[in-house]
Amino acid sequence: MSALEVTDLVKRYGSKTAVDGLSFTAQPGRVLALLGPNGAGKTSTIEVCEGFRKADGGSVRVLGQHPGDQSLRARVGVMPQSGGTYPGLRAGEVLRLFASFSKHPLPPAELLVRLGLGDVERTAVRRLSGGQAQRLSLALAVVGRPELVFLDEPTAGLDPQARLATWDLVASLRRDGVTVLLTTHLMDEAERLADDVVVVDAGRVVASGTVQELTRGSALGQLRFTARAGLDTDQLLLALPEGCTAKESPAGDYLVEGVIDPQLLASVTAWCAGHGVMAQDLRVERRTLEDVFFELTGRGLR
């Protein structure tokens, strides 16, 4: 059974449709990242899954239950994007309070130290820095030892060390069999942490798959090299297998796109040699998730 099933989810705010027929599935014990630009509908989606918002269409099943079902409360950990803690309590007090709701909580003291919050245990929540509040919020989400955790932008505003501590925790949750659903607009975060990525834009899924599937679609490899300007790329194409493209841009820089395998590489270099051309800086480029992301969602600011 999947840990989370979202089918044709629709969420509207007035006349604005934030989530527009979104579907995806999270498998148990894996990390799934909802990746998308700001305003893509990630938070709306996760908040419906958490039971905080009602869906306007479609269905959501969390561990086989309706979202927000009382029986899920102990099984699911939630880290909202911001807020959610008593500003007047100390960090340690909040964590111990949340721990007291669970039968077998993680030791609050250890959790604080591992997330770099040992020194602020007695600091009021309202005096924590943004990054510290963020990590406390993460601690609150996992302290009850849930089966499934929802993390909405868990590393937003964190410095590199704090980010690493968060990644460490997420990776450890995964290793110990916890299902993690996180939202992020950070490509490298999705690439490093997630088993599965669902790219969301304008409330719809524009791509989904494992990081490998998304970045290594074999038809989409790139081979770049530099040589003297003005080579006949049409001629070059004739030497290459079907389905490749070749172009010069800017002058002297060449880009071949297609299934980049040893055979193709050999064909390109052989063609160059045959034409007395010295190909330099020959490099095969793997697409990063960032390339995929921009390809799918566009580069324009919204």
Place this chain on the structure above:
Amino acid sequence: MTRAEKGQPAVTRAKKGQPAVTRAEKGQPAMAESAMITSTWADGALAPRPGVAPTLSMLRAQTRTELTLLLRNGEQVLLSLVLPIGLLIILSTLTFVEVPVDGVSRIDFFTPGVIALAVMSTAFTGQAIATGFERQYGVLKRLGATPLPRAVLLGAKTLSVLTVELLQLLLLGAVAYSLGWHPAGTVPVVLLVLAVGTATFSGLGLLLGGTLRGLTCLAVANLLWLVLFVLGGVISSLDSFGPAEAVLRFLPTAALSDGLRATLVDASFPGAELLILAVWAALGLGAASRLFRWE
């Protein structure tokens, strides 16, 4: 992965001495390895083990939290404890306010009204403001995703209000006794009036706190406190308001202070006042349970 693995030897062989190619290709598996984040948590330390704590221990923890927050809040302590005690001392020792009933000592007349004020401060104003801000900060929303049942949360709020009221009664009682208070009435009747009054003001406080945003709630709750304090017969007899008395006596604060005065001064059973309070309680709690928003 497979394409990179297959590709790598071929590329290196085909273009030996081309560092750009080798680096680019070798960089890929290296990057994939660095993507593996090392765990510093012991194996299985985070393994799921969901379970709900016993209700009583949740209630205890949440009540302790509510009380901690309440007593740490300076304004709240001022409103609930300092102000009523100060008012009691001032009213019973200074004579600028007339005691409107003949034959009743100053302290006997003013103590019930001040107790009513103290109950209103804690159950209504304090609770409304705290709840309004908890909603604004998303605390209630987030607690809704923990195993803490809402009934236990409300129970904890009620227990913390009752605890503070007990503290208020003890302090006000001690101060009043030292100023020569001679209460009449019986403990069960006094407790009954206090209980119904608390239910009334809690309902109204939760209605306000559950529907208004933090700062708006703060302003409205404080304003209503002042209005009810002045018009509610806390320190004066409603007779002094002339014909308006007929209406004002139906205000919850008036009903509570009249009710307490009836039993503590005259030792009579305040049936009418209890009825008025019960109607307010039903209205307040009913509206709160329908309109209360958790976020």
